[in-house]
Amino acid sequence: MAADTLLKVEGVETFYGNIRALAGVDVEVKKGEIVSLIGANGAGKSTLMMTICGSPQARHGSVIFDGQDITRMPTHEIARLRIAQSPEGRRIFPRMTVYENLQMGASLDNQKFFQEDVEKMFTLFPRLKERQFQRGGTLSGGEQQMLAIARALMARPKLLMLDEPSLGLAPLVSKQIFAAIKLLNVEQGLTVFLVEQNAFAALKLSHRAYVLVNGSITMSGSGAELLANPEVRAAYLEGGAH
Secondary structure (H helix, E strand, O other): OOOOEEEEEEEEEEEEOOEEEEEEEEEEEEOOOEEEEEOOOOOOHHHHHHHHOOOOOOOEEEEEEOOEEOOOOOHHHHHHOOEEEEOOOOOOOOOOEHHHHHHHHOOHHHHHHHHHHHHHHHHHOHHHHHOOOOEHHHOOHHHHHHHHHHHHHOOOOOEEEEEOOOOOOOHHHHHHHHHHHHHHHHHHOOEEEEEOOOHHHHHHHOOEEEEEEOOEEEEEEEHHHHHHOHHHHHHHHOOOOO
């Protein structure tokens, strides 16, 4: 594995019972990159994210993170290696305040940085500072998404995995979310693996991208190459949010 490769997924096959959801997927994410995975609903994008996190585990193939084989590791051990995921549907703790949600995301090893990290989140998402004593369940969809990302960032991840961060959000709020992701990448060199329905926004943001169709990677290239690709344009960009 190349020294600058942070995540390498090789020949991964994942099943739900007898149904094969991923059919020999190969994906690579290098340190400091934003890499996106685009595809239609049901293509297997979320399944790949969950497989990297160990639930479900790959039946065949391997997942290597930072030089370590994590294919058979339980999810909680994978999280300790500083892979953080902001899952589809946000899944914040609705009865806890914004501040308490951030506490839940903080790594146990990094308690001494807790207050400093909270301040960073409030700088990144000023809306969360205004809402810090409000229960998560009372926030708007956009605010909940900001909280889900901030909670993942509290773990000081080497790799941030985002599953559909703009889903169901107003275009203006989506723009704020994508701007925050870009800022984290540019200013902190954060490595991001992004699954996103809004192919145009994802490709514009990404250094490289993969197209997933029915559990198989059918295309890969730089974000700009895929944006310009006629097949990608016809399948994912025509009539989409530009």
